[in-house]
Amino acid sequence: MMPRRLEGRAAIVTGAGRGIGRAIVQRLATEGARVAALDLDLAEAQGSGGELAIACNVADSASVAAAVAKAREAFGRLDIAVHNAGIGQAPGDGSEQFYDAMARRNAELADGGRSDIFVDQLIHMEDRGWAAVMAVNIDGAFYLAREFTRVLARDGKPGAIVAISSTSAQSGEGSPHYCASKAAIIGLVRQLSRELAPRRIRVNAVAPGPTNTPVMQGIPPEWIASMEAAIPLGRLADPSEIAAAVAFLASDDASFCTGSVLTANGGSYFL
Ligand SMILES: NC(=O)c1ccc[n+]([C@@H]2O[C@H](COP(=O)([O-])OP(=O)(O)OC[C@H]3O[C@@H](n4cnc5c(N)ncnc54)[C@H](O)[C@@H]3O)[C@@H](O)[C@H]2O)c1
Numbered sequence: 001m002m003p004r005r006l007e008g009r010a011a012i013v014t015g016a017g018r019g020i021g022r023a024i025v026q027r028l029a030t031e032g033a034r035v036a037a038l039d040l041d042l043a044e045a046q047g048s049g050g051e052l053a054i055a056c057n058v059a060d061s062a063s064v065a066a067a068v069a070k071a072r073e074a075f076g077r078l079d080i081a082v083h084n085a086g087i088g089q090a091p092g093d094g095s096e097q098f099y100d101a102m103a104r105r106n107a108e109l110a111d112g113g114r115s116d117i118f119v120d121q122l123i124h125m126e127d128r129g130w131a132a133v134m135a136v137n138i139d140g141a142f143y144l145a146r147e148f149t150r151v152l153a154r155d156g157k158p159g160a161i162v163a164i165s166s167t168s169a170q171s172g173e174g175s176p177h178y179c180a181s182k183a184a185i186i187g188l189v190r191q192l193s194r195e196l197a198p199r200r201i202r203v204n205a206v207a208p209g210p211t212n213t214p215v216m217q218g219i220p221p222e223w224i225a226s227m228e229a230a231i232p233l234g235r236l237a238d239p240s241e242i243a244a245a246v247a248f249l250a251s252d253d254a255s256f257c258t259g260s261v262l263t264a265n266g267g268s269y270f271l
Contacts, residue, residue, distance in 0.1 A: 014083055022239070023239035023242065025037045025049055026048070036071035039085070078148060080162070085137075092126040093175065094122065098121040102119050125176065159201045165189075165207040167268065171269050204254065208242045232266055234266070248262070
């Protein structure tokens, strides 16, 4: 039986259309919250199970401000904000060259030989590719936290912010912009937890390990197998398992947790 810890609360979730975001919407709603599901793709947000669906680009501060205002107006309150929207690659970020070199290198190694092929991403990364990932992953976290806090400050209400980081923040596995943005989430959460504590706004992060979402479907199966082999629990996470960690941090069960990073990675990395 699912707990109903969020009865009477109102939540806003970004990147809610699919994957982990959709699972978070469903978990918060099942626990009793009224949920506004925000996504670039309105049709996907509408299918997420949230009471309210709003088209929102988290990389655009005006779009975030409008969405937060709309949710506040619809629900008459806001208690929880979850920054989940995130991307791992963008046009011009060198990922095409990276995947191409990786495939050629793996083919040489599989042939039983050695490989001298460099697997570079950095030297192919254009400013626009770097900026596009940072804009969604970390600028978006800042915009959401700011707008949500402005509403709570006006209402004189406490609240909870949860941001989705990644094991990549600590392990360095992944691309330069992705790892940097996910580490920046942790710095932001730690700073905000201190600044916002007097307002009784708690700020925490969840750091998932590899999770079985649509984003994984673009990854070659042999890479998935090697990821699973590196996870002590022996499998990818289900999105519902990440959502459960978010629901805990959003709830009063985590009333003394702020500035923390909750890992959900099957034991693959200790933060
Ligand atoms: N899947 C994993 O293995 C994994 C591991 C660690 C961390 N994460 C993080 O979890 C979060 C969710 O990952 P996922 O695998 O469910 O991703 P996903 O790609 O399956 O879903 C992401 C959702 O975010 C939306 N989105 C993208 N850009 C947006 C923008 N600018 N504004 C609003 N919405 C936007 C997409 O439309 C999509 O619905 C991300 O922050 C990701 O970095 C994922």
